[in-house]
Amino acid sequence: MTRQMTGAEMVVQALIDQGVEHLFGYPGGAVLPIYDELFQQDKIQHILVRQEGGAGHSAEGYARSTGKVGVALVTSGPGATNMVTPLTDALMDSIPMVCITGQVATHLIGSDAFQEADTVGITRPCTKHNWLVKDVNDLGRILHEAFYVARSGRPGPVVVDIPKDVQFATGTYEGPSHVEHKTYRPQVEGDQAAILAAVEMIAKAKKPIFYTGGGVINSGPEASALLREFAHLTGFPVTSTLMGLGAFPATDKQWLGMLGMHGTYEANNAVHDCDVMVNIGARFDDRITGRLDAFSPGSKKIHIDIDPSSINKNVRVDIGIIGDVAHVLKAMLAAWKSAGHKPDKAALKSWWGEIDRWRARNSLGFRQSSETILPQHAIRTLYERTRGKDVYISTEVGQHQMWAAQYFGFDEPNRWMTSGGLGTMGYGLPAAIGAQTAHRDALCIDIAGDASILMNIQELSTAIQHELPVKVFILNNQYMGMVRQWQQLLHGNRLSHSYTDSLPDFVKLAEAYGATGMRCEKASELEGAIDAMISAKGPVLFDCRVANLANCFPMIPSGKAHNEMLLPEDATDEVIANAIDKAGRALV
């Protein structure tokens, strides 16, 4: 399909042709022609954010909760530079996003024009790819290519920078039908020989573990279904990274909980002692591996990843399989069945015996005894009161994020949105807005900290305007809790600037925005308060006052191995002060 139209019309047409229904953005001089086109149509709903970064994180939350490409539209200069954090965030967490930026007119590029920034230069290292469109006749093709690149292979963010004169110019629009990319054709089917070898290795395993990651989520719901089938067929234990939570049900008896720095005792010990590790769509991130020379030292490793550069990047593996998780798991299951493999039942029984002994340590145990709410108890209660509901959870970054990962159980993929790789404070509220935009009737909750929520609090106004009833559940301990925890661990308890003085009254703040504000300070009132939050009509800021000095355990202190975890009952002040040795202090 080719048609004559202006560049601005092409943008809207291309979005419609790509099936885009929602767009997050903020207008400005260099995107006015596109906004004029948006005004004259009703197929795409535009969500007006309050800062461009909010548009980016909302697009991420939208993408993560739907599996579709998230779309953001911002102006040139500061509009584009405000997008740098969400773009980097999406790149680290493999989130498909198309960001359209306005640019000054082509003849002004390089003249330091008003609101000019070298957007493609600035965003080159934080996108999967980017384009500056100089000819309106290229615009249609580039936009469709952008969607293709964003969602294909390892998903990621892309930027299309469109000068204002190109938006006004008239040219030929090219539809999405013939996008066969010249160079970018990622491999989705795994190598059959490697798959057979992997299945062989899995069948012989005596102490196996599935270590799964965000790649399972990105591969789509079928990948999660196949993972469950394979796990149940083999009876192997399953652990997951932060990004992969929900791919395997937290209520399943084969689930060990999250692994890594704040993972469970059983997951980390199983990872340390296993003889065959099957990494499915995870990338051996340093929060997972800790000290590499002590990471799962005795195991054979299989790694399934769609990105060839992930294989052997941090950890050398025995079998690397490049491909999409769903495709590879399907082939593995077929190979497993046709070879008539059976897991080694006797070996597995004794392996589960070991795991059960680690489980018995109850590394996530806590005692809610007084009226002061423990943060762990707050998350656990939130989980229990929302069970059975259509729930989407996002988080900010810090202690509350780890507690959410530890104490909130996810049984389905795409229900959990968190900034894993980049660790972006301020992610959660806009991400919840993105998820709520896609799932109008669902319960979208941002689990936040008192410091993080202030980083993008202005987006509450977005939620009000667009009638998106997001709930913000703030674990308020009046500290940047994770910063403080590390200062206790590393810096002699000198709490340099980690106390959040002059916090606003969150109830009044909510009311100032036109939202509902709630506060809960007593454990005995928590359930009722959470129920009231859930049943409230519009957006809610919930100020949950928790024990100020609670810390996040269990923990692998930096520089230590997975079998040297710090458990909550052992974490006395003295142990905390000496947990990290000199070599470990240089690490983050």
Place this chain on the structure above:
Amino acid sequence: MQPGSVYAIKEGKDKTEQHTLSVLVDNEPGVLARVIGLFSGRGYNIESLTVSETEHEKHRSRITVVTTGSAQVIEQIKAQLERMVPVHRVIDLTVTGKAIERELLLIKVRGAGDDRVEALRLADAFRARVIDATTESFVFELTGRTDKLDQFIVLMQPLGLVEVSRTGVAAITRGPAAT
């Protein structure tokens, strides 16, 4: 035990290798910045980098990069290059067999008397061409492997070397087949 650690970085433990990579790319704006940004952003070395359009109709360029690193780092560099959107192919010429590598040097030497005669004699021995001459200077053009050029520069040093310009390495495989 696993090699290499993000935590305890074991400097200099792995043997460093030098590889010449041929990277076929779409000649779109910014492609060179992308490749260079990858190297600087991830801390890889560039010993030499040469780029030029090689197939005009197809808008294709060939970037020749000489890089150093441990075997693991070299594998990473190739994988990182290969996953870039405008990259068609990455060929490791050091692995695929004996490739031919050449570099071009332009060197200006100023002198008189014996130095001038000696410079000319050495240029002859190295098969360098005189491409500019005045009564007190020469510009020589010399092609060859990098070490040959290095050696020539060292020899010119005491004979009045003024300045040097070199292209970086271009490389191609031997035999009839395309890479």
